Amino acid sequence: xxxxxxxxxxxxxxxxGLAAGWDKWGSVIxxxxxxxxxxxxxxxxxxxxxxxxxxxxxxxxxxxxxAKRLPxxxxxxxxxxxxxxxxxxxxxxxxxxxxxxxxxxxxxxLPFDDATFDSVSVRFGYMFFPDVAKATAEFARVLKPxxxxxxSVWVKPEENPWTAIAMRAIxxxxxxxxxxxxxPNMFRCAAPGYVSDLYESAGLRDIAEWDVPVELVTESxxxxxKVISEHVSPAVAALRQVxxxxxxxxxxxxxxxxxxxxxxxxxxxPGMARCIVGxxxxxxxxxxxxxxxxx
Numbered sequence: 486x487x488x489x490x491x492x493x494x495x496x497x498x499x500x501x502g503l504a505a506g507w508d509k510w511g512s513v514i515x516x517x518x519x520x521x522x523x524x525x526x527x528x529x530x531x532x533x534x535x536x537x538x539x540x541x542x543x544x545x546x547x548x549x550x551x552a553k554r555l556p557x558x559x560x561x562x563x564x565x566x567x568x569x570x571x572x573x574x575x576x577x578x579x580x581x582x583x584x585x586x587x588x589x590x591x592x593x594x595l596p597f598d599d600a601t602f603d604s605v606s607v608r609f610g611y612m613f614f615p616d617v618a619k620a621t622a623e624f625a626r627v628l629k630p631x632x633x634x635x636x637s638v639w640v641k642p643e644e645n646p647w648t649a650i651a652m653r654a655i656x657x658x659x660x661x662x663x664x665x666x667x668x669p670n671m672f673r674c675a676a677p678g679y680v681s682d683l684y685e686s687a688g689l690r691d692i693a694e695w696d697v698p699v700e701l702v703t704e705s706x707x708x709x710x711k712v713i714s715e716h717v718s719p720a721v722a723a724l725r726q727v728x729x730x731x732x733x734x735x736x737x738x739x740x741x742x743x744x745x746x747x748x749x750x751x752x753x754x755p756g757m758a759r760c761i762v763g764x765x766x767x768x769x770x771x772x773x774x775x776x777x778x779x780x
Contacts, residue, residue, distance in 0.1 A: 630767020
């Protein structure tokens with residue numbers, strides 16, 4: 486079996502197992518990631534009537550927010566994991582969003598014709614694609630001339646204490662192997678210019694990138710631990726490797742450390758993401774080429 490397919494099979498199993506946590510803590514997660522979704526939307530230059538593709542949609546954002554801005558347009562949500570898209574579909578119904586459809590597929594093998602979409606978004610999916618260059622080429626292929634691709638990734642762990650706190654606590658109890666910089670992992674795309682280079686190699690132009698601060702807000706240090714330990718993939722994977730006594734020590738360690746971020750009855754732990762936008766060469770309909778967004 487090709488290595489990419491092995492990675493995808495493992496990811497399907499992992500993220501199917503994480504779906505319940507993403508559903509349970511949906512409001513906390515969406516509040517944290519909301520600024521990134523807003524930045525992506527700003528970078529896309531969407532307009533009513535457009536057809537939009539949201540890659541690695543998970544439980545539905547920013548695709549559902551984009552659909553609300555395109556009452557006569559259409560948004561296609563894609564993900565490798567049907568369990569995640571099931572949640573997105575349920576949330577769309579609850580929010581009265583009808584102009585969406587879902588497709589289970591791999592990001593590097595999209596089942597769409599060339600030049601199908603006016604815009605493409607990828608919120609926190611890039612880091613996990615087995616072949617990031619092949620996936621980027623697919624995004625460019627399905628974009629119409631003049632269309633924009635906007636994605637987001639996490640910057641380095643030191644600027645994301647919301648997850649680093651938990652991982653340090655885990656590392657105190659078990660060996661956490663450093664991630665392979667060329668294999669899927671949460672911080673694979675952290676280096677400035679990493680995704681921009683992929684865009685350029687795929688033929689995109691007017692590329693810009695900018696950082697977007699986020700904040701994970703929970704009701705208590707204890708809730709922080711529950712949120713992290715039930716939806717953050719590296720934490721969940723590592724916790725499966727230790728016994729109950731070690732898990733309790735990890736929990737206590739993380740709760741003690743995150744308490745430093747408690748103020749006025751809330752825990753507010755900062756983080757930093759990076760957005761990257763690029764445009765496919767050519768014109769979209771009769772519109773002139775757009776200028777890149779102010780980053």
